[in-house]
Amino acid sequence: MKLTSTQNGGKLTLTISGELDHHEARALCVEMEERIEEVLPRDCVLDLRELRFMDSSGIAVILKVYKHMNALGGRLTVINVPDQPLRVLDASGIDRMIEITAGEPGS
Amino acid sequence: MKELNSMRLEFPSRSANEGFARAAVAAFAAQLDMTLTELGDVKTAVSEAVTNCIVHAYPDMIGTVHMRVRIVDEETLEIQVKDKGRGIEDVDRAREPLFTTGGEDRSGMGFTIMESFMDDVKVRSKPGAGTTVTMRKKIEKRLPAR
Numbered sequence A: 001m002k003l004t005s006t007q008n009g010g011k012l013t014l015t016i017s018g019e020l021d022h023h024e025a026r027a028l029c030v031e032m033e034e035r036i037e038e039v040l041p042r043d044c045v046l047d048l049r050e051l052r053f054m055d056s057s058g059i060a061v062i063l064k065v066y067k068h069m070n071a072l073g074g075r076l077t078v079i080n081v082p083d084q085p086l087r088v089l090d091a092s093g094i095d096r097m098i099e100i101t102a103g104e105p106g107s
Numbered sequence B: 001m002k003e004l005n006s007m008r009l010e011f012p013s014r015s016a017n018e019g020f021a022r023a024a025v026a027a028f029a030a031q032l033d034m035t036l037t038e039l040g041d042v043k044t045a046v047s048e049a050v051t052n053c054i055v056h057a058y059p060d061m062i063g064t065v066h067m068r069v070r071i072v073d074e075e076t077l078e079i080q081v082k083d084k085g086r087g088i089e090d091v092d093r094a095r096e097p098l099f100t101t102g103g104e105d106r107s108g109m110g111f112t113i114m115e116s117f118m119d120d121v122k123v124r125s126k127p128g129a130g131t132t133v134t135m136r137k138k139i140e141k142r143l144p145a146r
C-alpha cells in the first residue's frame, strides 16, 4: 500500500496503490488525514487507478476522508475506480453521498 | 452433493493474514476457470469473512481462523470461515446493511457485500462459542477459448 499526493492550487490529489483492507486501513487513514491537514484543500481527489483490491474497510476510509473534507467545507471526488473496488462501492451505496467515477471525471 | 476437491487452512487472527487468505483461496479456485469479476467477488467475500473473525470474533486476543474451501457439484465454490470467538447475539440484525458494533473504523457492510457477491451465505453463531460463515458461489461454465 502506497500513498502519493500532488497539489495543484486548492486541489489535492491522493493516489492510493496496492490493496486496501483492514490490515492497511489505519496507517493509510492517518497518512491521508495528515496530508489533508497540511494542505487544507478545497478539493480533494482520490485517484484509485492503482488500487488492486479493496473491501469494506475501504468504504470506512473513504467515508472518513469525506467527513474530513465536509468539516473543512471542501469537496471529495473519487476517480479512476477499477472494476473490483467499483463493485464494492456500488454494493455499499456510498455513491449516493460521494461523487464516484470509474474513469477520468467528465469522460 | 459431490465433492471434487477441497482444502483447509488455519491461521492466527493477525491482520497480515487477510491478504494471505484472499490469495490462497484465489489460487485454489483457479482450477474453476472463473472470470476476473467472479474471482474479484470471491476474494472480496473471503476478505470480509476473515476480517470479521480478526476484528469482531477475537477483539482483544489472537485466536485461530479456520477455513475450508471445497469445489462441489462440478462448478460450485464453497467457502467456510470459522472462529471460536465471541459469537453474535442476533445474527439477523448483524446481517442488516450498516449494522456494526465496530464504530468509526467499520461501515457495517461486510455481510451485505458477502450476500451480494456470493449466491448463498449462511451464518451460524453462538455467543461465547463462535461463528461459522458458509458461502457458495456457482461458477458459470464458459465456452472454451478458441
Ligand SMILES: Nc1ncnc2c1ncn2[C@@H]1O[C@H](COP(=O)(O)OP(=O)(O)OP(=O)(O)O)[C@@H](O)[C@H]1O
Residues within 6 Å of the ligand: A056, A057, A060, B048, B052, B053, B056, B057, B058, B083, B085, B086, B087, B088, B094, B095, B099, B100, B101, B102, B105, B106, B107, B108, B109, B110, B111, B112, B131
Ligand atoms: N465472526 C464474528 N464474530 C463476532 N461478531 C461478528 C462476526 N462477524 C460479524 N460480527 C458482528 O456483525 C456485525 C456486522 O458485520 P459486518 O461485516 O456486516 O459489518 P462490520 O464488520 O461491522 O463492518 P465492515 O464489514 O463494513 O467493516 C459486526 O459489527 C459484528 O458485531
Ligand SMILES: [Mg+2]
Residues within 6 Å of the ligand: A056, B048, B051, B052, B109, B110, B111
Ligand atoms: Mg465486517
